[in-house]
Amino acid sequence: MPAKVCLIVPCFNEAGRLDIERFGAPPAGITCLLVDDGSRDGTLELARRHASSTLGVLPLPQNVGKGEAVRQGMLHARASGLLDGVQWVGYWDADLATPLSEVEHFLAYATLESGRVDGILGSRIYKLGSRIVRSYRRHLLGRCFTTLAATLLGLQCYDSQCGAKLFRTDLVEAAFGEPFVSRWIFDIEILLRLRQYRLIECPLREWADVSRSKLSIVKVAAPTMVDLLRIRRRYLTTRDQGA
Ligand SMILES: Nc1nc2c(ncn2[C@@H]2O[C@H](COP(=O)(O)OP(=O)(O)O)[C@@H](O)[C@H]2O)c(=O)[nH]1
Ligand SMILES: [Mg+2]
Structure with missing residues (x-):
């Protein structure tokens, strides 16, 4: 089956938890x-040892942060022909907190909508029939962040920060063409860049927090607040900001 989905997977010091076998044998079409x-x-050596026709590796010489790494991956995938004939491109956390089997669920979920869907965003919603495993502390912090972002930026997204998202391949330029303002919350910028497109949230069937997170809430809290304000200035008109 020809590939219909290409996933960009940002990796920073992931040698200890990267399940390379799973990435090496992804579900069909990915x-x-x-x-x-x-x-x-x-990490790079591990990835290179398992490189194949369905697993590419892009080395960046210096640490540029998750958002820029995803962006570089998108631009590289497009320039190198990896996206030719591919309908959906997305980014996916290396720890597989969202299993690769959710990709098929995303696509099936989008077909339930009437009309064209341009982006499908994983959403960690606690509901019957789903298995979402997340610490209470991180859940609470996530809810606080989303509420603040929604209020400041006028967004209606339940879970902007989930590291599992798919977009129509023809949106790469609109979403990833320009560098992001923020190193930490670039997901929010994508939502703002794609405001005129139809993005939907797909409630995940399965998500589990994987230990050894690189994200120290204490360290990123202050830069995140600053970034939210910078994003507001960059993407919202003066009139929107006053609203
Ligand atoms: N490129 C890049 N990716 C990062 C960096 N920090 C974290 N990541 C990646 O972002 C994803 C999520 O990281 P994780 O530590 O699980 O964050 P959490 O799930 O939000 O706690 C993984 O794919 C990480 O490898 C970074 O500095 N650069
Ligand atoms: Mg994680």
């Missing part, structure tokens, strides 16, 4: 591009 963001723990 290709992955691992973007090594200047790791110093052997």
Whole structure:
């Protein structure tokens, strides 16, 4: 089956938890591009040893942060022909907190909508029939962040920060053409860049927090607040900001 989905997977010092076997044998129709963001723990060597026709590797010499690594991956995938004939391109966290089997669920979920869907965003919603495993503390912090972002930026998204998202391939330029303002919350910028397109949230069937997160809430809290304000200035008109 020809690939219909290409996943950009940002990796920073992931040698200890990267399930390379799973990325090496993805479900049918999926290709992955691992973007090594200047790791110093052997991630690149591990990825290269398993490179194949369905698993590409893009090394970045220096650490540029998740958003820029995803962006570089998108632009590289497009320039190198990896996206030729591919309908959906997305980014997916390397820890597979969202399993690759959810890709098929995303696509099936989008077909339930009437009309064209341009982007499908994973959403960690606690509901019967789903298995979402997340610490109470992180859940609460996530809800606080989303509420603040929604209020400041006028967004109606339940879970902007989930690291599992798919977009129509022809939206790469609109979503990833320009560098992001923020290193940490670039997902929000994508939502704002694609405001005129139809994005939907897909409630995940399965999501589990994977230990050894690189994200220290304490360290990123202050830069995140600053970034929210910078994003507001950059993407909202003066009139919107006053609203
Ligand atoms: N390129 C890049 N990716 C990063 C960086 N920090 C984290 N990541 C990636 O972002 C994804 C999510 O990271 P994780 O530590 O699980 O964050 P959490 O799930 O939000 O706690 C993984 O694919 C990481 O490898 C970074 O500095 N650069
Ligand atoms: Mg994680």
